[in-house]
Amino acid sequence: MNTSEAPIFIGIDGGGTKCRAVVFDREYNQLSTAVAGPANVAKYGKLAYDEMLAAVREALHRLNLEIESEQHRLFVGAGLAGVNVPSAARALQQWQHPFARFDFTSDIHAALLGAHNGNDGAVLIAGTGSCAAGLKGNAVKQFGGHGFALGDKGSGAWLGKTALAKTLESLDGVILASDFTRDLQQHLSIRSANDIVDVYNQAPPSAFAELAPLVIAAARDRDPIALPIVVEGAVYLSNIASRALIYSGNKLALVGGVIEGILPWLDENLNPSTASAHHGPEHGAVIYQRTKLQAKGQ
Amino acid sequence: MNTSEAPIFIGIDGGGTKCRAVVFDREYNQLSTAVAGPANVAKYGKLAYDEMLAAVREALHRLNLEIESEQHRLFVGAGLAGVNVPSAARALQQWQHPFARFDFTSDIHAALLGAHNGNDGAVLIAGTGSCAAGLKGNAVKQFGGHGFALGDKGSGAWLGKTALAKTLESLDGVILASDFTRDLQQHLSIRSANDIVDVYNQAPPSAFAELAPLVIAAARDRDPIALPIVVEGAVYLSNIASRALIYSGNKLALVGGVIEGILPWLDENLNPSTASAHHGPEHGAVIYQRTKLQAKGQ
Numbered sequence: 001m002n003t004s005e006a007p008i009f010i011g012i013d014g015g016g017t018k019c020r021a022v023v024f025d026r027e028y029n030q031l032s033t034a035v036a037g038p039a040n041v042a043k044y045g046k047l048a049y050d051e052m053l054a055a056v057r058e059a060l061h062r063l064n065l066e067i068e069s070e071q072h073r074l075f076v077g078a079g080l081a082g083v084n085v086p087s088a089a090r091a092l093q094q095w096q097h098p099f100a101r102f103d104f105t106s107d108i109h110a111a112l113l114g115a116h117n118g119n120d121g122a123v124l125i126a127g128t129g130s131c132a133a134g135l136k137g138n139a140v141k142q143f144g145g146h147g148f149a150l151g152d153k154g155s156g157a158w159l160g161k162t163a164l165a166k167t168l169e170s171l172d173g174v175i176l177a178s179d180f181t182r183d184l185q186q187h188l189s190i191r192s193a194n195d196i197v198d199v200y201n202q203a204p205p206s207a208f209a210e211l212a213p214l215v216i217a218a219a220r221d222r223d224p225i226a227l228p229i230v231v232e233g234a235v236y237l238s239n240i241a242s243r244a245l246i247y248s249g250n251k252l253a254l255v256g257g258v259i260e261g262i263l264p265w266l267d268e269n270l271n272p273s274t275a276s277a278h279h280g281p282e283h284g285a286v287i288y289q290r291t292k293l294q295a296k297g298q
Numbered sequence: 299m300n301t302s303e304a305p306i307f308i309g310i311d312g313g314g315t316k317c318r319a320v321v322f323d324r325e326y327n328q329l330s331t332a333v334a335g336p337a338n339v340a341k342y343g344k345l346a347y348d349e350m351l352a353a354v355r356e357a358l359h360r361l362n363l364e365i366e367s368e369q370h371r372l373f374v375g376a377g378l379a380g381v382n383v384p385s386a387a388r389a390l391q392q393w394q395h396p397f398a399r400f401d402f403t404s405d406i407h408a409a410l411l412g413a414h415n416g417n418d419g420a421v422l423i424a425g426t427g428s429c430a431a432g433l434k435g436n437a438v439k440q441f442g443g444h445g446f447a448l449g450d451k452g453s454g455a456w457l458g459k460t461a462l463a464k465t466l467e468s469l470d471g472v473i474l475a476s477d478f479t480r481d482l483q484q485h486l487s488i489r490s491a492n493d494i495v496d497v498y499n500q501a502p503p504s505a506f507a508e509l510a511p512l513v514i515a516a517a518r519d520r521d522p523i524a525l526p527i528v529v530e531g532a533v534y535l536s537n538i539a540s541r542a543l544i545y546s547g548n549k550l551a552l553v554g555g556v557i558e559g560i561l562p563w564l565d566e567n568l569n570p571s572t573a574s575a576h577h578g579p580e581h582g583a584v585i586y587q588r589t590k591l592q593a594k595g596q
Contacts (some may be wrong), residue, residue: 150466168444
């Protein structure tokens with residue numbers, strides 16, 4: 001096979017804040033990567049498709065390749081937020097994509113496939129949002145992950161939001177302030193409750209998640225406001241992780257930007273079952289596509 | 299004075315979900331009333347002005363009067379959500395309104411003036427949102443009322459949101475379901491967690507507040523999920539009400555659509571200080587304007 005005819009495998013991880021494309025060779029060596037804007041297909045629709053294209057275009061460009069000239073050998077797999085919404089999945093199935101082949105599944109499924117290299121297993125994800133999930137055969141079962149407004153307890157956004165709510169209560173004098181709430185006020189140059197409301201009332205989850213490291217650092221110092229917040233989040237994360245672990249009957253991988261910080265408070269009974277994630281979700285998305293191709297005998 | 303030259307007093311209560319205009323005679327008898335869309339001036343800007351105009355126009359129309367022909371004798375006072383945001387207040391001051399005179403203050407200030415007929419006092423408001431405030435002389439101090447995302451604990455929207463979050467946790471199996479969560483599922487025709495997320499993830503506070511009566515009814519039946527939610531809300535409301543009461547040094551008026559339901563759980567130490575609200579916030583807005591006119595010697 002001529003080199004220029006060899007298939008190019010591209011995995012996409014599309015979330016609510018950004019989307020990443022990774023170009024792999026046949027042995028899953030990472031050749032190039034690029035990031036574009038949010039690709040939650042339920043929330044952003046066709047704009048999410050444009051972001052996927054932008055990430056793929058840039059990742060190829062770094063290899064001096066173009067989508068247009070390589071179209072016939074681009075095999076793209078994507079794990080995307082929002083495909084659990086049936087109307088979003090139906091719309092995406094109709095997408096006139098410029099690839100030889102495009103397969104998609106949920107971001108959670110791709111994360112599971114990547115973390116356990118295609119085998120059964122569970123993940124606990126704590127980043128901007130939070131979620132646990134188990135993979136057993138082809139079936140994925142999700143626990144938590146219900147979004148910023150109603151769930152995502154223990155996530156970076158939830159830690160930040162809860163800390164701000166407590167800071168507001170301390171400014172109202174209905175709870176005692178702590179070193180942490182005073183530090184947070186100073187950090188954000190807040191003089192009154194209105195300053196917080198002005199900035200955060202319509203802010204996206206990522207703006208709240210930026211505060212998570214401060215909450216975790218204060219919990220480590222046993223601050224009386226920050227510690228109970230982190231403990232409540234960690235108890236919830238331990239609960240959803242346990243359910244996912246039992247469902248999958250295998251190992252639990254911990255992933256996401258907040259996991260390391262919250263680790264000391266997670267239920268230690270989970271420790272013996274914990275394993276490092278093998279690969280990222282972009283890799284998982286390519287595994288997903290290969291499984292589909294194999295099922296078709298291609 | 300010719301009847302057609304007598305001033306017409308109009309009070310406006312402008313909130314985040316609707317705005318109401320009431321036409322009063324000189325003795326504060328209510329002659330007519332009309333409701334229009336949301337008038338939070340920080341959130342809706344000039345659209346809020348249009349809603350105020352629509353409510354005034356309709357209230358006058360019901361008396362066979364028009365803004366245009368009565369312009370010279372229309373004295374309009376408004377209590378508006380969002381005027382605590384300095385930029386919104388500055389913009390409103392520049393409004394080329396079609397009235398003889400237009401004065402505005404915050405919705406909270408107008409509620410206080412109405413509830414205590416212009417005297418010092420406190421209010422606890424629990425409707426779609428929640429808030430307490432005290433009036434002492436001309437100074438208003440607010441406790442809570444930080445909006446749906448970060449505060450409004452104990453409000454109708456908060457009760458509904460918290461109940462849905464708990465129902466999601468029960469669907470994930472991380473807490474036990476109760477009669478209440480099962481009834482709520484049935485009431486909303488929910489089969490899976492995704493059904494809740496689809497409907498409520500971007501829903502306005504009023505959609506959550508519609509569920510509050512169900513939460514309160516279940517708490518009355520001592521449901522193990524609903525009862526702690528209502529108790530937590532009531533403890534918070536009691537806390538902010540106490541601070542407002544102490545600040546004002548007078549009586550506490552309880553107002554809003556959720557107050558009656560949550561009353562059994564409010565701190566009974568507040569009872570001796572509780573008084574019925576004399577008047578509504580539209581009346582309070584007219585009192586506000588009269589006080590300003592008197593201060594100017596008009």
